[in-house]
Amino acid sequence: MEKIAVIGAGLIGRAWAMVFARAGHPVALYDAAPGAVDQAIGLIRDGLAETRHFGLIEESPDAVMPRIRAATSLEDAIADADYVQENTSEREDVKRDVFSKMDAAAKADCILASSTSTIQTSRFAGHVPGRHRCLVAHPVNPPHVVPIVELSPAPFTSPDVVERARVLHESVGQVPILVRKEVEGFILNRLQAALLIESWRLVDEGYVSVEDLDKTIRDGLGLRWAFMGPFETIDLNAPGGVADYAARYGPKLTGMMQGLTARPWEGDLVAKVEAERRERMPHADHAVREAWRDRRLMALVAHKRTMDGQD
Numbered sequence: 001m002e003k004i005a006v007i008g009a010g011l012i013g014r015a016w017a018m019v020f021a022r023a024g025h026p027v028a029l030y031d032a033a034p035g036a037v038d039q040a041i042g043l044i045r046d047g048l049a050e051t052r053h054f055g056l057i058e059e060s061p062d063a064v065m066p067r068i069r070a071a072t073s074l075e076d077a078i079a080d081a082d083y084v085q086e087n088t089s090e091r092e093d094v095k096r097d098v099f100s101k102m103d104a105a106a107k108a109d110c111i112l113a114s115s116t117s118t119i120q121t122s123r124f125a126g127h128v129p130g131r132h133r134c135l136v137a138h139p140v141n142p143p144h145v146v147p148i149v150e151l152s153p154a155p156f157t158s159p160d161v162v163e164r165a166r167v168l169h170e171s172v173g174q175v176p177i178l179v180r181k182e183v184e185g186f187i188l189n190r191l192q193a194a195l196l197i198e199s200w201r202l203v204d205e206g207y208v209s210v211e212d213l214d215k216t217i218r219d220g221l222g223l224r225w226a227f228m229g230p231f232e233t234i235d236l237n238a239p240g241g242v243a244d245y246a247a248r249y250g251p252k253l254t255g256m257m258q259g260l261t262a263r264p265w266e267g268d269l270v271a272k273v274e275a276e277r278r279e280r281m282p283h284a285d286h287a288v289r290e291a292w293r294d295r296r297l298m299a300l301v302a303h304k305r306t307m308d309g310q311d
């Protein structure tokens with residue numbers, strides 16, 4: 001099995017450690033903050049137990065944990081790694097520095113991938129001699145439950161590295177997609193932004209309440225989106241398929257979105273949405289509701305796996 005190094009043991013790093021270790025890979029985990037790795041190892045054990053409870057892994061935490069070791073330095077973590085997943089702070093200067101160190105410490109054929117949500121590969125890896133082996137592998141929180149990974153190489157990234165990263169992520173049960181050209185926000189966050197921009201507008205202009213808008217996704221569009229994307233949706237929503245859909249509904253739907261611009265999310269508008277959300281969920285319940293969300297996600301992923309097996 002390829003040896004994996006996970007750099008940065010916060011929320012995302014520790015979830016990646018679970019993804020690779022439960023798939024059988026040895027994982028070296030490093031964090032610059034004293035005590036962070038020890039704390040992460042406790043949380044990883046809890047996370048593995050929870051995913052097992054939902055049937056997402058077969059092995060017990062006791063069987064998986066020995067594959068994860070606490071590295072004493074970045075160099076110690078990386079020296080014999082075949083693949084590195086970097087999860088340090090979301091700052092370009094930090095990533096540039098960490099990628100310099102990782103490139104200097106890694107074996108010649110080791111892949112260096114970043115979990116960054118917003119910084120393109122060209123911006124954090126263009127300066128390193130081994131830039132051909134650098135790319136973004138952007139997960140969604142939490143990656144040990146939500147499988148999508150956006151692979152976003154720079155023009156200088158070797159196609160072979162992209163392919164090896166794709167194969168590795170697929171082999172550990174993630175769902176990699178390829179961002180063919182560098183673009184701000186990659187794909188997932190651009191889609192999320194488009195939906196949010198229209199959501200804020202509809203509430204701002206008084207067309208709908210915050211709760212009714214959420215219901216429209218939760219009990220409407222989102223039901224299909226849990227197992228098919230928007231293109232497959234429209235392909236099935238017209239008897240002649242996607243071309244038929246485009247002819248029937250294209251002019252109306254594109255027409256209503258002409259001149260769409262993003263208005264700032266600030267002032268009275270934010271206060272209005274905030275007030276409605278706090279009425280439904282007091283701040284004090286935030287952590288409880290987050291845990292609820294993760295349990296529901298795990299149950300949904302388990303359900304999808306069962307159904308995939310029956311298709």
Ligand SMILES: NC(=O)c1ccc[n+]([C@@H]2O[C@H](COP(=O)([O-])OP(=O)(O)OC[C@H]3O[C@@H](n4cnc5c(N)ncnc54)[C@H](O)[C@@H]3O)[C@@H](O)[C@H]2O)c1
Binds near residue numbers: 013141
């Ligand atoms: N949180 C999310 O929802 C999410 C989702 C997708 C991607 N990401 C990306 O994942 C990365 C990590 O995010 P997070 O939410 O886990 O942050 P976090 O703050 O929970 O963890 C970051 C960790 O990196 C460590 N660190 C900082 N500088 C370091 C260095 N030079 N060397 C080693 N360790 C260092 C910190 O001590 C900390 O433990 C970011 O790039 C973020 O954009 C986050």
